[in-house]
Amino acid sequence: MLNIGLTGGIGAGKSTVSKTLASLGAVIVDGDLIAREVVEPGTPGLAALVEKFGRNILSDDGSLNRPALAAIAFADDESRQALNSIVHPLVGTRRQELIDDAAPDAIVVQDIPLLVETGAAPYFALVVIVHVDVEERLRRLIEIRGTAEADARSRIAAQATDEQRRAVADVWLDNSGSESDLRDAARTLWTERLIPFSENVRAGRAARPLPRLVDWNENWVADAQRVVARLSAACGDAVTRIDHIGSTAVTGMPAKDVIDVQVSVRDLGAADRLREPLQNIGFPRIEHITTDDPKSSGVVPGEADPGLWQKRIHGSADPGRPVNVHLRVEGWPGQQFALAFRDWIRADSAAAQEYVEVKRRAESAAAGLDYPDAIAAYVDTKEPWFETAYDRVQRWIVDTGWTDG
Numbered sequence: 001m002l003n004i005g006l007t008g009g010i011g012a013g014k015s016t017v018s019k020t021l022a023s024l025g026a027v028i029v030d031g032d033l034i035a036r037e038v039v040e041p042g043t044p045g046l047a048a049l050v051e052k053f054g055r056n057i058l059s060d061d062g063s064l065n066r067p068a069l070a071a072i073a074f075a076d077d078e079s080r081q082a083l084n085s086i087v088h089p090l091v092g093t094r095r096q097e098l099i100d101d102a103a104p105d106a107i108v109v110q111d112i113p114l115l116v117e118t119g120a121a122p123y124f125a126l127v128v129i130v131h132v133d134v135e136e137r138l139r140r141l142i143e144i145r146g147t148a149e150a151d152a153r154s155r156i157a158a159q160a161t162d163e164q165r166r167a168v169a170d171v172w173l174d175n176s177g178s179e180s181d182l183r184d185a186a187r188t189l190w191t192e193r194l195i196p197f198s199e200n201v202r203a204g205r206a207a208r209p210l211p212r213l214v215d216w217n218e219n220w221v222a223d224a225q226r227v228v229a230r231l232s233a234a235c236g237d238a239v240t241r242i243d244h245i246g247s248t249a250v251t252g253m254p255a256k257d258v259i260d261v262q263v264s265v266r267d268l269g270a271a272d273r274l275r276e277p278l279q280n281i282g283f284p285r286i287e288h289i290t291t292d293d294p295k296s297s298g299v300v301p302g303e304a305d306p307g308l309w310q311k312r313i314h315g316s317a318d319p320g321r322p323v324n325v326h327l328r329v330e331g332w333p334g335q336q337f338a339l340a341f342r343d344w345i346r347a348d349s350a351a352a353q354e355y356v357e358v359k360r361r362a363e364s365a366a367a368g369l370d371y372p373d374a375i376a377a378y379v380d381t382k383e384p385w386f387e388t389a390y391d392r393v394q395r396w397i398v399d400t401g402w403t404d405g
């Protein structure tokens with residue numbers, strides 16, 4: 001199962017996207033719909049609302065008078081939070097039941113208006129945000145839907161800002177154009193990203209681009225932050241730290257468009273226990289070494305125990321954001337080297353330049369080859385340089401007093 005989170009401010013166009021994805025085969029779990037279901041007449045949810053807000057939130061037929069409750073709930077923070085604390089747990093339980101009912105190979109799209117506000121973003125394999133500037137959303141809500149301006153404005157004030165949404169967005173669907181443009185964008189998302197993502201997860205396969213260097217991209221920093229947040233949510237306290245490592249973590253360094261992240265664990269058993277949680281969030285384990293990770297061959301001159309270089313590798317199954325996840329044991333040489341190497345390259349511009357040249361040679365060696373030979377050629381070309389870099393980093397650590405703190 002692939003769990004996608006879909007959100008956006010009121011009137012941004014979530015429903016348009018979820019309808020399109022539903023028509024293509026996604027299982028939609030609709031937050032607004034569930035929020036209605038759990039307060040239908042006769043439910044404990046409606047009884048709890050009446051107890052809190054009084055009988056004047058009911059219509060004559062005993063059902064919830066939604067505009068009446070909205071007028072109370074969106075008037076002040078305390079009332080809204082009281083409403084949320086009654087309705088949200090009931091929505092959460094029902095949502096989980098619907099997810100449990102979905103087929104194991106389903107692509108589940110959870111349409112959640114308050115996904116960002118509730119801090120739920122890292123629990124999804126992918127977060128899709130539908131965006132329109134606030135004034136245009138207001139215009140559409142007022143003119144097309146007949147919403148009262150004050151009501152729309154008070155809901156917007158109770159929701160996340162565009163900036164907060166942008167920080168967690170893996171996919172940003174701009175709905176400033178026509179509704180049919182948005183439907184086209186949703187269809188492209190489905191065929192080019194969600195379908196291959198889901199197939200990769202089921203096959204236990206990571207998305208693997210060919211080794212081509214591109215200029216350093218400032219978006220890599222935010223991409224890595226979202227990956228780290230997601231891994232952190234999936235791993236809980238089984239890990240000691242999670243770091244953005246490798247070239248994409250070094251400002252200005254050309255790199256393959258693959259984010260490297262190191263997850264530090266207490267022992268390899270802990271790494272093995274993370275196999276399923278990581279797979280479930282879109283990072284299947286890769287059994288064979290397919291990355292250009294330093295010392296991936298395992299044997300390190302000067303190290304008494306090559307076993308101390310063991311690690312586990314997972315990779316992102318998302319074709320839109322390749323990631324290598326290196327699980328290494330806290331304090332072992334490989335774990336320390338990954339952190340120190342990044343900091344050495346950040347600090348020493350001559351070493352960084354050398355590294356770029358080595359990478360360019362590796363790229364040329366891989367040119368014209370296909371996966372996995374291309375990766376192997378890339379790795380083989382870089383490996384000898386890493387053998388010497390290892391010793392230089394050890395000396396640099398001694399000279400500078402570097403620590404991983």
Ligand SMILES: CC(C)(COP(=O)(O)OP(=O)(O)OC[C@H]1O[C@@H](n2cnc3c(N)ncnc32)[C@H](O)[C@@H]1O)[C@@H](O)C(=O)NCCC(=O)NCCS
Nearest residue numbers: 009010031032035066069070073084087091113114155158
């Ligand atoms: C207050 C209620 C009765 C008003 O009903 P109404 O039919 O006018 O709105 P509807 O439920 O269709 O929601 C429309 C949009 O309002 C916004 N909205 C709804 N509830 C909230 C909230 N608690 N905080 C901020 N925005 C909200 C969302 O953008 C949502 O998509 C209703 O919104 C409600 O019960 N809200 C609490 C449940 C909730 O938080 N739902 C949204 C996420 S599960």
Ligand SMILES: Nc1ncnc2c1ncn2[C@@H]1O[C@H](COP(=O)(O)OP(=O)(O)OP(=O)(O)O)[C@@H](O)[C@H]1O
Nearest residue numbers: 009010011012013014015016140144175177178179
């Ligand atoms: N690109 C567009 N141009 C014009 N109108 C649009 C466009 N996209 C959506 N709309 C209209 O704007 C309104 C809001 O869209 P939609 O219902 O999809 O938003 P939503 O995010 O699901 O809203 P809510 O937060 O209330 O659930 C609808 O009336 C819809 O028909």
